[in-house]
Amino acid sequence: MDKKLVEQITSRDEDFAKWYTDIVKKAELADYSSVRGCMIIRPYAYAMWEHIQGYLDRRFKETGHENVYMPLFIPESLLEKEKDHVEGFAPEVAWVTQGGNEELTEKLCVRPTSETLFCEHYAKIVQSYKDLPKLYNQWCSVVRWEKTTRPFLRTTEFLWQEGHTIHATKEEAEEETIRMLNIYEELCREMLAIPVLKGQKTESEKFAGGEATYTIESLMHDGKALQSGTSHYFGQNFAKPFEMQYLDKNGKLQYVYQTSWGITTRIIGALIMVHGDDNGLVVPPRIAPLQVIIVPIAQHKEGVLEKADELKEELSKIVRVKIDDSDKMPGWKFSEHEMKGVPIRLEVGPKDIAKNQVVLVRRDTREKIMVPMSNLCDEVPALLDNIHNSMLKKAEMFIKENTHNAVDMEEFKAIQNNKKGFIKAMWCGDARCEEKIKELTGATSRCIPFNQEHISDNCVCCGKKADKLVYWGRAY
Amino acid sequence: MDKKLVEQITSRDEDFAKWYTDIVKKAELADYSSVRGCMIIRPYAYAMWEHIQGYLDRRFKETGHENVYMPLFIPESLLEKEKDHVEGFAPEVAWVTQGGNEELTEKLCVRPTSETLFCEHYAKIVQSYKDLPKLYNQWCSVVRWEKTTRPFLRTTEFLWQEGHTIHATKEEAEEETIRMLNIYEELCREMLAIPVLKGQKTESEKFAGGEATYTIESLMHDGKALQSGTSHYFGQNFAKPFEMQYLDKNGKLQYVYQTSWGITTRIIGALIMVHGDDNGLVVPPRIAPLQVIIVPIAQHKEGVLEKADELKEELSKIVRVKIDDSDKMPGWKFSEHEMKGVPIRLEVGPKDIAKNQVVLVRRDTREKIMVPMSNLCDEVPALLDNIHNSMLKKAEMFIKENTHNAVDMEEFKAIQNNKKGFIKAMWCGDARCEEKIKELTGATSRCIPFNQEHISDNCVCCGKKADKLVYWGRAY
The missing domain is CATH 3.30.110.30 (C-terminal domain of ProRS)
Known part of the structure; x- marks a missing residue:
């Protein structure tokens, strides 16, 4: 295991695609499964997803959204209710045709997205203008039968959240569409240190069945763009076939206006390709599963591990920190944690202890900083912010230059x-x-x-x- | 809507099954979908599930577990690797036979549980005793093709967590099995106010492919038991067919010992049937999406809504609280929030304001308590604890008597x-x-x-x- 880790990975500028899959494997982000195109999201990547979820879920709730859970399956007849929608999705869905030992009379698709289910439910539960708006979101996985796949970027199954809202007016629905796009932009900037371009998709690139699709686009190191989150305004396109109507204040039946918006585990692919380098992953500090790794130097010497433990105890109150006290050489440990992109490495050995200091090494620039132990609880969070800001600035410069x-x-x-x-x-x-x-x-x-x-x-x-x-x- | 809510629901002692579905519907917990046996988990019930998840996820992480995500699909050949396992599950799985427009060469089942996927992955990533134990958990939905279904209790698709761990020794694996069962028991007691019976399943009731199954059993108001969570010890039953081996300290190949454990959205069915009464749901305070509902009395009178707002602001720092300032009569509001089982109703009107007091009404006993406004932030959390404890005690008495x-x-x-x-x-x-x-x-x-x-x-x-x-x- 160790040996493989410090082997050179493919150079980013030589073969970007190979570099990408090397990182996915060696930083232990994902593994292939025996189902074509389906990946296993390993703990290190899943923990990043949990931080992304935590941020978004808080923002969604602050803006009045509620979580629900809709079924995994959609009957064929329901999927077919909106013409453009079924045309867009039917070629890439997985079909369940058998349940237990019985052949199904109507086949069920595994949801590629859940508009049709939300529409059917909303049509049932909304009667009056008093019931509006409905602001629902769901965290789940969806399936799209892809021909060529790559971990995180394009997989047969992926994790996402899908928001689905209905409103009494066009203006309110349009506002919602933009509000959620802005939250995605803020997620990228504030949590992932990824600057994005914000705008509207053209007619030919918009969502199947929508009126308008808004997008955030990020730029990968190889110069290719990545659609990183979308927010759709549907107008009444679904409201009519699904009969989503309400009685307005004057007792008149009206169709609702609708939105949907989603962001997926694909964003983990973006952070790899925006920030990674030839030494491996570089994880943005705010979603880093591990923000500081403590590497004791000459750990067999008296007092070193004790001091490392003490520092860990102190730091664990404010950041996510671990000690690597395995019996590997420090150099091996450095490589491993660089591969995993841990934002700060903290080195502490007998000489540092004698001077009451530690060495902090930034993952992004590899710069070394001596810090008095007494200042650690101020310096470390400040340095994490500093790293975040300079990763963001570097990525902004990259877009500008390209x-x-x-x-x-x-x-x-x-x-x-x-x-x-x-x-x-x-x-x-x-x-x-x-x-x-x-x-x-x-x-x-x-x-x-x-x-x-x-x-x-x-x-x-x-x-x-x-x-x-x-x-x-x-x-x- | 209002009208339906205050209509009497079926009496619990007259027709328990009908009472149950009345509550599920009128407390807005779940809705039927157009897929047979699949339910929509509505925001009010989903928020309870989120509190359950929050508690368990914290406990799992404190005990060293990491979250991962495994694919939704299992190839038929993989499911078949452990003989008893496939015999137990094959009759009740949904099969995907078509992806996009192509017929699949091997059909895929929608996971009914993920032992086989975890085994395959563990076999790949574990080499040495240094890699053990592996303590993984996943939050997801699973599908079992059920003939007769009932919301929460038995549905074709349900939400759960499934923990899957592997260990170097039998003792460690057995300890893990019991540790997780104890966490389930604590969830029930501390969060849901549900006392459970803890023990081992007999051979004929144990998990397909396991060595031993441990269970927590709760007792519903109609006298029927509900299996509420299970923890399985597998020994090496899966390790052998899946070749999950590691090199021990002496360089000898050994098979791992394994566990799995799970708890599902079924537990929401348990809390309905343990605590509910003829006025509706009674939600245990610690997982209540809404802990206090403020109902202003004579809200058109000067100062009432302002005071209600003020109290809400204050209380919202410590509990989950809302004001119902809709234009319904207070009596209607009382019924609605009783139906939804909100633990405390806070009434405040002109007379209360004059006396600098409010009225608190417990959902569980319907007891009224006058409380000086100045004490509210002490009294409310104390009352929530008190409600929790007396709900638990009542449920314990019920088991004892029955x-x-x-x-x-x-x-x-x-x-x-x-x-x-x-x-x-x-x-x-x-x-x-x-x-x-x-x-x-x-x-x-x-x-x-x-x-x-x-x-x-x-x-x-x-x-x-x-x-x-x-x-x-x-x-x-």
Whole structure:
């Protein structure tokens, strides 16, 4: 085990895909299972997911949402109620056709998403405007039968939360859609140190059955984009086929307005690819399962382990900390915890004890800092914040340096061939231009950003008048 | 909606099954879905489950367990690896036979429990004694294709946690099995105010593939028992077919010893049937989504709503509290919150304000208590504890009053016909006697309690020498 860990992993710039799977394996994040495309989320990655859940669940509840649990299965006839929705999802669902020893009369799909179930339930429980809004969320797993899969990024089964809300007015529903997108952005920035681009998806990239899809897009180290969370405004598209109606104040029947929004374990893939380096994972401090690892130096010498224990006791009141007192050499331990991306390594040995100090080593920069023991409980949390901020800043710089303007297809293709990252370009709004750009360059429209700029007068593809700035890029 | 709520529900002693489903519906705990046997867990019940999860998850982590996530699907060949296990579960699983548009070459079952997945993973990741023990837990849903279902008690899909651990020694694994059973007992007593009977299942009632199954059994108001949590010791039954081996200190290959343990959303059914009454649900205070409901009296009068708000602000720092300031009559509100089993109702009106007091009404006893406003933050938490303790005591008395000794089948049958609850009787250990008792009386062996007593010398059924005391009863 030790030996494998300190073996060099594939270099990030040499083979990014291999580097990624090396990290997933060696940092013990996920394992393959005997079911094609389904992964085992190991304790270290699951603990990160729990921190993400904890943050989001608190934010959801503060904004009035309640958790529920809907069934895992959807009867075929229910899935088919909204035409675009079933067209979008049916090709990629898993079907249960047999229960115990009996053949089912109607096959059931394993939920790929639960709009139809929420709609059916809401139609039953909502009668009057007094019952609105309904703000429900659920934490669960969903299944989409994917052809090619990669741990966290695209798996047949993944974990997520799906919020589903219904409202009396269009305005309220639209506000909700944006409110939840903002919470996703804040999760990324405040917890994961990942800056994101916020905007709207084009018609061809929006959710099957929706009116408008909003997205946060992040940029991976290899220059590819990752859709990291989406929030959908449905208007009354589902309300009508599902008859979700309520009596308004005047006693008139009205259809509700609806939203849904979700974020998945895919975000763990994002944090690997935004922050990781050739020594392994770099975990953002606020979701790190372990924030400080104490490595005793010359631990057989008198007083070293005792001191390490004492420091651990003290620190464990304010941060997540462990001691590695295994019988491995310190160098091996350093490599292991670097591979796992623990934000701070604390070294303490006889010389440090004599000087009443410890050595703190940052994972992100590998910088060493001497700190008096008496200051530890101030220094460590401050350093964790500092690490968070500089990881975020570095990622912001990376986006800035890897975002390029293109005014025509020549320029667009030249950037695609010689550089990496986002391409900003004007678009006329015609789906055929979008399609053509994809064909020519492999780049898809990532979003129409909320922060619009005017970088030229004409569509990058057809040259016609254009007033929409779009971010383009190859994507996961 | 209001009207339905204050309609009388079915009397508990008249038709217990109908009373139960009335409560599930009117207290808004669960709803039926369009998938047979699958329920929707509504926000009020889900919030209780979250409190149960919060308690258990903390206890699991304190005892060294880590959470993971295993796939939803199990290939048929993997399920078949342990002979008894597949025999026990195969008749009641749902099978996925189609993914997207392709027919699967091997069908996948939707997990009914995840032993086989954990075994396969452990076999891969464990090499040495240094890797042991592995103490994993997972929160998820499982599916068992049930013929007859009832919300919470028996549903095709349910939520649970399943712990799966492997150990170097038999002793360690056996200790773990009991440790986790004790945590379940403590959950029931400390959080749910439900006293349980603790003991071992007989051979015929144990888990498919296990060596020994331990159980906690609770007693419902109608006198039927409910298996409320189980903990299994597997020995090396799975270790061998799955080749879960490790190198011991002497470099010798050894098989691991294994446990698993689980508790489900069924426990919500238990709390309904242990504590509920003819006015509705009675929620144990510590898991109550809402602990105090403030009902303003004559709320249109000056200062009443302001005072109610003020009290809410104050109380919300220490308990879960809301104001019901809807335009319904106080009497309607009382009924609604009684139906939902909110532990304390706080009434405050102009007269109370004049006297600087409020009225607290206990849900469990309906007793009214006048409390000076200035004492509220001391009185309310104390009253919640008091309610918890008296609910627990009442439930303990109920078990005591409804547990009967039988020394022969005459007596056994007489008790079954005229009384309700547990029957204590000696058993020779022969499965045929167990079978015969079930045939004659409908009662199954609930457990061989850890606290053994000697109530007679002979088996209640065959009359042969017997030294095991067994609790018997009809069960859910």
